Amino acid sequence: MKFGILVNEGPYTHQAADTAYQFTKAALEKGHEIYRIFFYHSGVNNGTRFTSPPQDDRDLVQNWSRLAEEHNLDLVVCVAAAQRRGIIDKDEANRHGKDCDNLAPGFRISGLGQLIEASIESDRVMVFGD
């Protein structure tokens, strides 16, 4: 089955992001396809490489990046939601005159159309939120 995944919460405050990660991993292990993972609302905070959790805790951002690399996943952070919350890539940083960027490896920033497209193209859409 081809899944689209929507992640509506950031890491650590809500468990939804962990559940989305665990679901994605399990689906891939079972041979399913992940069409796209779309990060919206505070879910965009899954995509900041500045996250530095304690060493005895899971590193969810790093886990996403690793999973994306292993399975060639399309991790998309919503541009409007990201701008509100300070998640920016190099292009956005230049455009807005910021002194650095923080988008984690394996993520890309794009528009909400990517969520709708994923909804149309996937067999099933899973929403992970509060």
Added chain:
Amino acid sequence: MSEEMYDEDEYEGTIKKLMYVNRKAPYGTIYALESLEVVLIGAAFDQDVSLVFMDDGVYQLKKGQDTKATEMKNFSPTYRALEMYDVEKLFVSKESMNERGLSADDLIVPVEMLDANQMADLMEEQDVILTF
């Protein structure tokens, strides 16, 4: 609110039943506002769209919202513009309305009221349900 344009013809072949479920109050959290942004962008894709308002989400459609004192943006007029985007199927939960002492007259747009069983049937028909 739009940040990019999409070629509508690209998705002419696939029309899915796409439902947005709004469950949160309009202010206090950003879910309602950002959900509306998805609906507006999604309208370019010409899908068979339904909007559902339930739980505190019914307050999103309440008449007479005044946000001046809280410095929040009052985005409730946008619901009246949905018609121009061909988003015309709006449903509210009868139970959620009753629990909050609201009637259809309290809302800024015409809606269809459904009880829990009817809502379940409608949800069963959908291809995609996005919950906010």
